[in-house]
Amino acid sequence: MAVNARARLLSTAESLFYANGIHAVGVERILSESGVGRASFYRHFTGKEALVTAVLEGRDARWRAWLSERVAAHGGHPLHVFDALAERFAAQDYRGCVAINTMTEIADRTSPAREMAALHKRRVIELVEQLMRDADIPEPSCRARQFALLMDGAIVTALREGTPDAAWRARSIAESLLAARA
Amino acid sequence: MAVNARARLLSTAESLFYANGIHAVGVERILSESGVGRASFYRHFTGKEALVTAVLEGRDARWRAWLSERVAAHGGHPLHVFDALAERFAAQDYRGCVAINTMTEIADRTSPAREMAALHKRRVIELVEQLMRDADIPEPSCRARQFALLMDGAIVTALREGTPDAAWRARSIAESLLAARA
DNA sequence: CTGAAACGGTACCGATCGGTTCCGTTCCGA
DNA sequence: TCGGAACGGAACCGATCGGTACCGTTTCAG
Numbered sequence: 109m110a111v112n113a114r115a116r117l118l119s120t121a122e123s124l125f126y127a128n129g130i131h132a133v134g135v136e137r138i139l140s141e142s143g144v145g146r147a148s149f150y151r152h153f154t155g156k157e158a159l160v161t162a163v164l165e166g167r168d169a170r171w172r173a174w175l176s177e178r179v180a181a182h183g184g185h186p187l188h189v190f191d192a193l194a195e196r197f198a199a200q201d202y203r204g205c206v207a208i209n210t211m212t213e214i215a216d217r218t219s220p221a222r223e224m225a226a227l228h229k230r231r232v233i234e235l236v237e238q239l240m241r242d243a244d245i246p247e248p249s250c251r252a253r254q255f256a257l258l259m260d261g262a263i264v265t266a267l268r269e270g271t272p273d274a275a276w277r278a279r280s281i282a283e284s285l286l287a288a289r290a
Numbered sequence: 291m292a293v294n295a296r297a298r299l300l301s302t303a304e305s306l307f308y309a310n311g312i313h314a315v316g317v318e319r320i321l322s323e324s325g326v327g328r329a330s331f332y333r334h335f336t337g338k339e340a341l342v343t344a345v346l347e348g349r350d351a352r353w354r355a356w357l358s359e360r361v362a363a364h365g366g367h368p369l370h371v372f373d374a375l376a377e378r379f380a381a382q383d384y385r386g387c388v389a390i391n392t393m394t395e396i397a398d399r400t401s402p403a404r405e406m407a408a409l410h411k412r413r414v415i416e417l418v419e420q421l422m423r424d425a426d427i428p429e430p431s432c433r434a435r436q437f438a439l440l441m442d443g444a445i446v447t448a449l450r451e452g453t454p455d456a457a458w459r460a461r462s463i464a465e466s467l468l469a470a471r472a
Numbered sequence: 473c474t475g476a477a478a479c480g481g482t483a484c485c486g487a488t489c490g491g492t493t494c495c496g497t498t499c500c501g502a
Numbered sequence: 503t504c505g506g507a508a509c510g511g512a513a514c515c516g517a518t519c520g521g522t523a524c525c526g527t528t529t530c531a532g
Binding site: 209215274278 | 309310311313314385386390391393394395396397399407408411435436438439440441442443444445446447449450452456459460463466467469470
């Protein structure tokens, strides 16, 4: 019962932040739902802000690993990122992208949380760019940025509509985008 | 000095909510910056939630009026929505779309604020759909939804990058989208 | 001239915010 | 067996949260 305090804090905080937003979740609630003592929390993190950035860091790594895996499972083509997104959008408790939510909720561009969110998006774009290169698609950097814009648009739309439809809409746009050059 | 209390509350709240988010701005700050007495606030609004929805309602109307005006000024073609967005993105204190920010910040789908945000997006789509019809573009409903996804993607991207580039990126995607059918 | 309406200011309410401190327990390696 | 690290629990801090109640002033129509 005594071990894993840090891991429990990260796991509980991630769920609560994702479901309710960062500002809406107090330290009190994270402690009670994780079963971690107040003092233990401040032994592992300098404060709430450090917890937030740690959560975002872990989320970034696991989300990109998940995307890579799902895209590969679908065939490895860049277009398959939208098939992966569709899987996420179908979740009953889908609440959008943590990085986007962080950028809209936290105003200060220089805050560690905002920088983590920006870093995440940059890494996702790099991932998509690599997919472009693997598929021998010309101008992979430009294409990746276009796909990233479509992904973000799909994420926001899916959050609003509550269905995976936006993923297919974005996918068809991406298809016509690739077909235009061919 | 005594009149306009409601208007001052709406104006001040809109600025503060847009710049800092809804949760991050307390009633206290709205009162001090607007110069309105605490009691007067609760005479005009049943509470903070009512103020939020009133702000969103006003924002919706003025934003769509602004978009119509700017699109018309650029020529009236649906593609000109991205030229309008580019103007917004160039603002130094650009903080994205209020409706998107509301949807990401407030988790409860049934809350009045969320419903106002969803209503705003629906109305914007209707506006774009009408632009499609005016330009004799086939399948205006489908096109409008595609454009809306591109607009939301551009807004989120612009918030992240801090430049108007995303508007041009979205515009070029929209162009190839319209060219595909022709 | 009078009275009601609208107003700004302030004191106050319980609750919660993020954060600090101390205490008693549990666990584990030396 | 012993000591220290890690832990959970709770008391406590000043500050702020959204909201209520009361006060004195200003404004304006009847």
